[in-house]
Amino acid sequence: xxxxxxxxxxxxxxxxGVVGDTLSDADAHxxxxxxxxxxxxxxxxxxxxxxxxxxxxxxxxxxxxxxxxAAGIDALNVGLGPTPMLYxxxxxxxxxxxxxxxxxxxxxxxxxxxxxxxxxxxxGADIQRIGEMAAAGDWEAVNPGxxxxxxxxxxxxxxxxxxxxxxxxxxxxxxxxxxxxxxGTVIEKLTARLPGEHHLLYxxxxxxxxxxxxxxxxxxxxxxxxxxxAAKKLDFGVAFDxxxxxxxxxxxxxxxxxxxQLLQIYAAAVLKERPGATVIADVKASQALFDRVAELGGxxxxxxxxxxxxKAKMKETGSPLAGEMSGHIFFADHYYGYDDAPxxxxxxxxxxxxxxxxxxxxxxxxxxxxxxxxxxxxxxEVRKFAIxxxxxxxxxxxxxxxxxxxxxxxxxxDGWWLLRASNTQDVLVARAEAKDKxxxxxxxxxxxxxxxxxxxxxxxxxxx
Numbered sequence: 001x002x003x004x005x006x007x008x009x010x011x012x013x014x015x016x017g018v019v020g021d022t023l024s025d026a027d028a029h030x031x032x033x034x035x036x037x038x039x040x041x042x043x044x045x046x047x048x049x050x051x052x053x054x055x056x057x058x059x060x061x062x063x064x065x066x067x068x069x070a071a072g073i074d075a076l077n078v079g080l081g082p083t084p085m086l087y088x089x090x091x092x093x094x095x096x097x098x099x100x101x102x103x104x105x106x107x108x109x110x111x112x113x114x115x116x117x118x119x120x121x122x123x124g125a126d127i128q129r130i131g132e133m134a135a136a137g138d139w140e141a142v143n144p145g146x147x148x149x150x151x152x153x154x155x156x157x158x159x160x161x162x163x164x165x166x167x168x169x170x171x172x173x174x175x176x177x178x179x180x181x182x183x184g185t186v187i188e189k190l191t192a193r194l195p196g197e198h199h200l201l202y203x204x205x206x207x208x209x210x211x212x213x214x215x216x217x218x219x220x221x222x223x224x225x226x227x228x229x230a231a232k233k234l235d236f237g238v239a240f241d242x243x244x245x246x247x248x249x250x251x252x253x254x255x256x257x258x259x260x261q262l263l264q265i266y267a268a269a270v271l272k273e274r275p276g277a278t279v280i281a282d283v284k285a286s287q288a289l290f291d292r293v294a295e296l297g298g299x300x301x302x303x304x305x306x307x308x309x310x311k312a313k314m315k316e317t318g319s320p321l322a323g324e325m326s327g328h329i330f331f332a333d334h335y336y337g338y339d340d341a342p343x344x345x346x347x348x349x350x351x352x353x354x355x356x357x358x359x360x361x362x363x364x365x366x367x368x369x370x371x372x373x374x375x376x377x378x379x380x381e382v383r384k385f386a387i388x389x390x391x392x393x394x395x396x397x398x399x400x401x402x403x404x405x406x407x408x409x410x411x412x413x414d415g416w417w418l419l420r421a422s423n424t425q426d427v428l429v430a431r432a433e434a435k436d437k438x439x440x441x442x443x444x445x446x447x448x449x450x451x452x453x454x455x456x457x458x459x460x461x462x463x464x
Contacts (some may be wrong), residue, residue, distance in 0.1 A: 001137050001139075002134065002135055002136065002137040003026065003027070003029075003030035003134040003135070003137075004131075004134065004135055005027055005030070005131050005134065006022035006023070006027075008022055008381075009022055009023060009027065010127050010128060010130065010131045011112075011127065011423060011424050012123060012124055012127070012306060012308075012423030012424065013114070013121075013123045013124075013127075013306050013307060013308045013309075013423065013424065014104075014112050014113060014114045014115070014123070014127070014424075015031060015112050015113040015127060015130070016103070016104075016106070016110060016111070016112030016113075016424065017110070017111070017112065018109050018110055019056040019060075019109055019110070019111050020109070021109075023060075023110075023111060023112070025059055025060060025062075025063035026063070028060040028061075028063035028064040028067065028101075028113075029063045029064070029066055029067035029070070030067060030134040031064060031067065031099075031113055031130060031134075032063070032064040032065065032066065032067025032068040032069075032070070032071075032099070033067035033068070033070050033071050033134075033139050034067075034129075034130040034133040034134050034138075034139065035047065035067075035068070035097065035099060035115060035117075035122075035130060036067065036068040036069075036070075036071035036072070036073035036140070036148070037071045037133060037138070037139045037140045038117070038129070038133075039071075039073055039096050039097050039117070039118075040071055040072060040073055040140050041140070042096070042117075042118060043096075044073070044096025044097060044118065045073065045074060045096060046073065046074040046075070046076055046094065046095045046096055046148075047068050047073055047074070047075055047076070047095060047096065047097045047098060047099060048075075048076045048077075048078055048086060048089040048090050048093055048095045048097070048098040048099075049061060049064060049065055049068070049075050049076065049077050049078065049086075049098070049099050049100075049101070050077075050078045050079065050080075050081055050083070050085060050086030050089065050098070050099075050100045050101070051079070051080060051100065051101035051102070051182075052080070052081075052082070052083070052100070052101065052102040052103065052181070052182035052242060052243045053080060053180070053181060053182045053184075053205035053206065053207050053242075054101075054102070054103050054108065054110075054111050054207040054242075055108070055207040055208075056109075056111050056207075057080075057101045057102070057111060057207070060101045060111055061077065061101050064099060064101065064113070065077060065150050068148060069147045069148035069149070069150060070139075070142070070147060070148075071139055071140040071142065071148070072140055072142040072146055072147060072148050073148045074148040074149045074150070074151070075148060075149070075150045075151070076089070076093060076095055076151055076152075076153060077150060077151065077152040077153070078093075078152075078153060078154075078155050079152060079153075079154065080182065080185075080205065081155075081156060081159070081182055081183075081185070081186060081244075082181070082182045082183040082186055082240075082243055082244025082245065082340075082341070082342065083100045083102055083104075083114055083182070083243040083244060083245040083339075084159075084244055084245055084338060084339065084340035084341065084342065084343065085155065085156070085159045085186065085244075086098050086099070086100040086114075086116075087100075087116060087336065087338040087339075087340065088155070088158075088159045088162060088336070088340075089155055089159075090116045090119070091119070091336045091338075092158075092162075093153075093155075096117075096118055097115065097116055097117045097118060097122070098115070098116045099113055099114070099115050099116075100113070100114045100115075100243065101113055102114060102182070102242070102243040103242060103243075104241065104242055104243050104245075105213070105214055105215035105217075105241040105242050105243075105246065106242075107213075108207055108208060108209055114243075115127075120311075120312070120315070121307075121308035121309075121311045121312055122308070123306070123308035123309070124308070156185060156186060156189065157189065159186065160186060160189045160190050160193065163186075163190055163340075163342055163343050163346055164190065164193045164194065164346065166334065167194070167346065167350070168350050168353065168354070169194075169195070169346070169349035169350040169352070169353045170195065170196075170349070170352075170353040171195035171196035171197075172196045172197075172235040172236070172349055172352070172359075173196060173197040173198075173199075173232070173233075173234045173235045174191075174196060174197070174198055174199070174234060174235060174236060174237065174238065174349070175198075175199045175200075175201065175225055175228040175229045175232070175234045175236075175237035175238070176191060176198060176199070176200050176201065176203075176237070176238055176239075176345070177201040177202060177216075177222075177224060177225040177228075177237065177238070177239040177240070178200070178201065178202050178203045178239075178240050179201075179202055179209065179211070179212060179213075179214030179215075179216070179221070179239060179240060179241070179242065180202045180204060180205060180206040180207075180208075180209050180210060180211060180214065181205070181209075181214040181240055181241060181242040181243060181244060182205060182242065182243050182244055183240045183243075183244030183341065183342055184202070184203035184204060184205045185203070185205065186244065186342055187200065187203050187240070187342060188200065188203050190342055190345075190346070194346075194349070196349075197234075199228055199232055199234065201224055201225065201228060202224075209242070211224065212224060214240070214241050214242040215241055215242070215246075216239035216240065216241055216246065216247065216248020216249075216327055217241075217246070217248060217258075217259070217325075217326050217327055217373075217374070219256055219373070221239070221248075222237075222239055222248060222250055222256060225237040225238075225239050225248075225250060226250055226254045229250060229252065229254060230254055233252075234252065235252050235358060235359060235360070236249060236250060236251050236252055236257075236348075236358075236359040236360065237249065237250045238341075238345045238348065240341045240342070241327065241341070244340075244341050244342060245307070245328060245338075245339045245340065245341055246326055246327035246328050246339070246341055247259075247262070247327045247329060247341035247344045247345060248327055249262055249348065249359075251358075251359050251360040251362075251363040251364075252358065252359065252360040253360055253363075253364075255360075255363055257359070257363050258286075258325065259285070259323055259324055259325045259326055259327045259328070259329070260281055260284075260285035260286045260288075260289040260323065260325055261286070261289070261363065261366055262323065262327075262329060262344070262348070263279070263281055263285070263289055263321070263323040263329065264288070264289055264292045264293075264362075264366060265348065265351050265352075265355070265359070265362050265363075266321055266323070266329065266331075266344075266347060266348075266351055267279045267289075267292065267293050267296060267298060267321060268292075268296055268351070268355055268362075269347075269350065269351035269354045269355055270320055270321045270333050271293075271296045271297060271298045272354065273333070274320055274333065275297050275298075276297060276298065276299065277298055277299070277319065277320050277321070278298065278299040278300075278301050278317045278318070278319040278320075279293045279298045279299070279300055279301070279319065279320075279321050279322065280301045280302075280303050280310060280313055280314060280317070280319050280321075280322035280323075280330075281300070281301075281302060281303070281322065281323055281324070281325075282302070282303060282304065282305040282306075282310065282323075282324040282325060282326075282406070283302055283303070283304065283305060283403070283405050283406040283407065283409050283418060283420065284305060284324070284325035284326075284374060284418060284420075284429070284431050285302070285323075285324075285325055286369055286371065286433055287369075287415070287416060287433060288366065288367050288369050290302065292366075301313070301317065301319070302403065302405055302409075303322075303405060303406075304405055304406035305324060305325075305326075305406055305420065305423075305429075306324075306423060307324070307328045307330075307339050310322050310323075310324060310328065310330060310339075311330060311337060311338060311339075314330060314332055314337055315337065319332065320332045320333035321333055325374060325431075326374075327341070329341070329344040329347075331343065331344070331347060369415075369433050369434075369435075370433070370434050370435065370436055370437055370439070370440045371431070371432060371433035371434070371440070372430070372431055372432050372433075372440070372444070373431075374429055374430075374431055375429065375430040375431060375458070376422070376425075376427045376428070376429050376430075377427060377428055377430075377458050377459045377460065378426060378427055378459055378460075379426060379427060379428050379456060380426065381426035383456075384421040384422070384426060384427070384428055385421045387421070387428065387451070387454045387456060388407050388408060388419060388420060388421050388428070390453070390454045391408050391419055391450045391451075391453075391454065392404065392408050394450065394453060395408060395410060395450075400412075406420050407419055407420025407421060407429075408420070410446070412443065412446070414434050414435070414439035414440075414442050414443050415432065415433045415434035415435060415439055415440070415443055416432065416433055416443070417430070417431070417432040417433075417443040417444070417446060417447050418430060418431045418432070419447060419450065419451075428451075428456075430447050430458065432444055432447065
């Protein structure tokens with residue numbers, strides 16, 4: 001028996017496809033069997049499985065568990081919940097790895113798999129290996145009757161207990177928007193345990209996402225939260241993506257607090273306790289963040305975009321805190337080092353308390369930079385990396401100041417601009433930040449000139 005995946009499915013940080021088109025239950029079975037084979041060969045015995053609220057997730061979970069069992073490995077089904085709840089299970093239960101079935105912030109017909117292998121992120125070459133093993137039928141063969149077992153447990157309450165363990169925050173009036181995503185039940189239970197006053201939106205888990213798309217990095221998706229905060233005069237609001245590993249936030253005046261701005265707040269609190277610590281952010285983050293970390297006495301480190309890549313870099317450097325523009329925030333300070341949006345919300349309450357300022361004040365004190373959001377535009381999948389290579393070659397020939405950590409981040413007298421290829425979609429990502437609007441226009445013109453030289457026009461915004 002062998003299995004071939006659709007060529008678009010095996011991504012850099014996860015496995016992802018469109019259910020009924022590029023992703024089926026047969027794929028889930030093969031993923032389970034390949035992953036469990038790797039676990040077995042590494043001496044492991046059991047894998048935790050969780051899933052999000054998408055309509056296809058239970059079906060894929062059943063097939064995944066059957067595949068895990070077929071390789072002679074036991075499955076621990078932790079059920080419906082956010083991705084960080086699966087990470088929590090993988091960190092605290094007697095298991096050797098974990099798989100979350102989730103389409104993250106993609107449209108409802110997408111689904112996918114995020115994996116942890118013996119406590120480390122499973123990505124890049126690991127994911128390609130899953131495809132190679134399936135194509136070769138390189139799976140553990142078990143004798144009849146030697147299949148693994150499947151057990152289901154409920155860990156929602158244990159996870160919520162851990163989110164509030166040692167809580168040191170004050171009482172605030174907060175709006176919470178779960179976006180009908182997988183974190184809904186957790187947010188209901190969490191807010192019941194926190195001091196203050198909590199107003200909840202869309203905590204019923206619904207894979208149709210009837211109210212708005214669950215992606216808090218798109219400002220339009222924060223409209224209902226902004227209206228709630230304004231109507232009730234709340235201190236601030238937080239929002240979550242479809243699988244609860246990314247956080248969005250707004251202050252009491254309705255201003256968005258982007259991922260790199262949240263990181264400034266967290267860094268100020270963490271560095272009080274851990275002076276000189278390394279704080280990691282991805283290449284899309286504002287220069288203001290890196291400058292602020294240095295000013296606070298920390299060591300700023302710019303790294304590649306991607307939750308798996310950031311987690312691996314944190315382990316390597318011993319960093320207690322990291323984050324991405326996209327709202328993935330990672331705490332290894334009093335926590336496990338994975339991206340957990342409900343926990344990041346708890347830490348925002350604690351940070352404001354520790355720093356003795358309101359979230360609105362903390363947001364208001366940040367330098368006013370003129371920048372673009374993350375600009376994403378469709379390109380041919382086979383051309384996307386080549387375009388970035390061509391841009392880098394031209395910039396190098398021109399003697400530009402370029403950081404090549406992840407794509408091209410170009411520093412000029414006007415500010416900086418970035419062009420990188422998405423690892424998860426057929427899009428290029430651009431961003432620019434400057435001192436004023438005229439400087440920003442010059443940076444955007446530089447991006448467009450480079451794209452034109454590679455035969456590309458920056459088209460309409462691509463969806464995530």
